[in-house]
Amino acid sequence: MTKIIVVGGGAGGLELATKLGRTLGRKKRAQITLVDRKASHLWKPLLHEVATGSLDEGVDALSYRAHAKNHYFDFQMGSLNDIDRERKVIALSELKDEHGELLMPSRELEYDILVMALGSTSNDFNTPGVRDNCIFLDSPEQAHRFRTEMNNQFLKLHAKNGQGTVDIAIVGAGATGVELSAELHNAVKELRTYGFGDLDSSKLNVNLVEAGERILPALPPRISSAAHSELTKLGVNVRTNTMVTQADADGLTTKDGDKIPAQIMVWAAGIKAPDFMKDIGGLETNRINQLVVKNTLQTTLDDNIFAIGDLAQCTQADGSFVPPRAQAAHQMASCAFSNIIAKLNGRDLKDYIYKDKGSLVSLSRFSTVGSLMGNLTKGSMMVEGRIARVVYISLYRMHQMALHGLIKTSLMMLVGRINRVLRPNLKLH
Ligand SMILES: Cc1cc2nc3c(=O)[nH]c(=O)nc-3n(C[C@H](O)[C@H](O)[C@H](O)COP(=O)(O)OP(=O)(O)OC[C@H]3O[C@@H](n4cnc5c(N)ncnc54)[C@H](O)[C@@H]3O)c2cc1C
Incomplete structure (x- = not known):
């Protein structure tokens, strides 16, 4: 059976593993494995709300193991540190607890198709201190x-x-x-x-x-x-x-x-891919360690390895790069999914084209400002206030829909409303 490994269960990787599980995994046409260094997923754009206590992460975090069981894929907890392209294996570091005690030794996992989706970290540009x-x-x-x-x-x-x-x-x-x-x-x-x-x-x-x-x-x-x-x-x-x-x-x-x-x-000034990604497995990487991909999201030097999300340097028609955003990770997950299916069926792969739906910035409960890219306006349209807030929240709802489908997402929204009555507005501990 074809072995597909997705490394990184974030905005892009978890959506992709879920789609692959629901289709290929369910029909036992491929063995899907998701690897993440953490046990649970929290959508990264929510982090500033977790930081100030406006969001209780316990409510929104998703257990990889439970999600994997419900969506026909395997979950392996571990941190990728290398790729051996000749043997088609990835290497995971040993896993230790907070006291330094060994939980799991270092291991290798075999793949036929590998998708790298391990995101980015902050770039301090080597500024002292x-x-x-x-x-x-x-x-x-x-x-x-x-x-x-x-x-x-x-x-x-x-x-x-x-x-x-x-x-x-x-x-x-x-x-x-x-x-x-x-x-x-x-x-x-x-x-x-x-x-x-x-x-x-x-x-x-x-x-x-x-x-x-x-x-x-x-x-x-x-x-x-x-x-x-x-x-x-x-x-x-x-x-x-x-x-x-x-x-x-x-x-x-x-x-x-x-x-x-x-x-x-x-x-919070700029991003880069983790340092260990530099030239990993002999693949092409750029100055900020991102994997350089073709428009099909396959890495330039290996058609069996895809990269999506913040980790990928993907060039657009005008020569600029796809920006490191949750909406890009979401779209890339869909494109990589179609291309993996096409590859398995011997069909042509399609090019990924970034569709900028606009950007919104939430100024907490005070205001939301941003721009929406509309077909009608043929460009960007400035939006503010309630409409902007609704669209801002809908980006997260789209992620939840990709993971859980309509019914479960609607129930989660209901729980969110109930919690607003039951719990304090701020996480105080
Ligand atoms: C505070 C904040 C606010 C943001 N707000 C917005 C916003 O409003 N709108 C927007 O479009 N974008 C926003 N972004 C950017 C957005 O979060 C990213 O573009 C998006 O999450 C990228 O998705 P990804 O799948 O590439 O990576 P991520 O979502 O970062 O997921 C990467 C996953 O890989 C795992 N991982 C990392 N290293 C390893 C390893 N070595 N081995 C195994 N697993 C590993 C991580 O645990 C994680 O689960 C925000 C980012 C931050 C930090």
């Missing part, structure tokens, strides 16, 4: 670390009867940095209602630092300026044209020699 002093919002663990540090700072302030401020610096004003800044102000508003009466927005000092001349550089200028003025209204100190050259325990230093004091620092 960043790795030691900044939090990267790359994983639920990092999001928890942020929440714990933030809650501790608020507790300290509360113990001092509200004397002083909580200083948080966020480097990089892409969607992650912008959304996190707004979410922090929401968290403070909520905390006031949970016994922190001496807290208000004036006690929260958020610096959003961006090297470029405007925030949200990937979006049209009018959306940047709408988001900029919303953030300023909330009290976020937006610093554009400011390059960070160093991070220390007590704050950031800029190229102009200014110091931005901060008790908590988040680095």
Whole structure:
């Protein structure tokens, strides 16, 4: 039986493994295996909400094992560290618990078709002190670390009867940095209602630092300026044209020699694929370690290995690269699925074409701004407010639909509504 391995159960990989399981796995036409270094999946764009406590990850996280059982694929927990293309095997590192005790020895898994979907990590561009002093919002663990540090700072302030401020610096004003800044102000508003009466927005000092001349550089200028003025209204100190050259325990230093004091620092300025991906298995990788793929999403040097999502460098017709977004990972999962079926049936593979549906940035409960790409408008149309919020949420619903189908997704939405009544608005522990 054909062995298909998908490595990385994120926005793209989990959708692909689910589709393959439901079709080929169910009919026993192929053996599908998903490999992930974690036991459960949380959709990455939710991480800034986990960081501020607006979302209880326990409710939204999905167990790979349970999902695999229901969708006819196998799940192997492990971290990929190498590919042997001659023997067609992937190598997984040994698995240890938090005390360093061996849980599983290193292993190899054989494949006929391999799909690499292990995403990206934050790129610190080798800026001194960043790795030691900044939090990267790359994983639920990092999001928890942020929440714990933030809650501790608020507790300290509360113990001092509200004397002083909580200083948080966020480097990089892409969607992650912008959304996190707004979410922090929401968290403070909520905390006031949970016994922190001496807290208000004036006690929260958020610096959003961006090297470029405007925030949200990937979006049209009018959306940047709408988001900029919303953030300023909330009290976020937006610093554009400011390059960070160093991070220390007590704050950031800029190229102009200014110091931005901060008790908590988040680095959200750019992405790269993990360092071990460089030239892995002799495949072609780029300067940020992404696997270079053809338009069929097959890697340039091996037709049996596909790459999707943030890990893939895929060139579009105009020469630009497909952006590292959840919507691209979602679309690539569908295209890779069709192409794997076509390959197994000896048919031609189709080219992946990125369809930009627009980008939306959620400024927590305060506002949502962004652009939608419409056939009618023949370009981008600026949207704000309630419509934008509904479309923003629908991106996550699309992911849930791809994983669970309509009925289960509708039930999950209902549970979400019930939880809004039963649980506090903020995760407080
Ligand atoms: C805070 C935040 C907010 C964002 N907001 C948005 C947004 O609003 N809209 C949008 O379009 N995009 C957003 N993004 C980007 C979006 O999350 C990514 O583009 C998308 O998740 C990429 O999907 P992926 O499948 O390539 O990788 P991921 O979703 O990152 O999944 C990768 C998976 O691989 C696993 N893995 C990693 N290394 C290994 C290994 N060595 N072995 C085995 N498994 C491994 C990981 O555990 C993970 O499950 C946001 C990102 C962040 C961090």
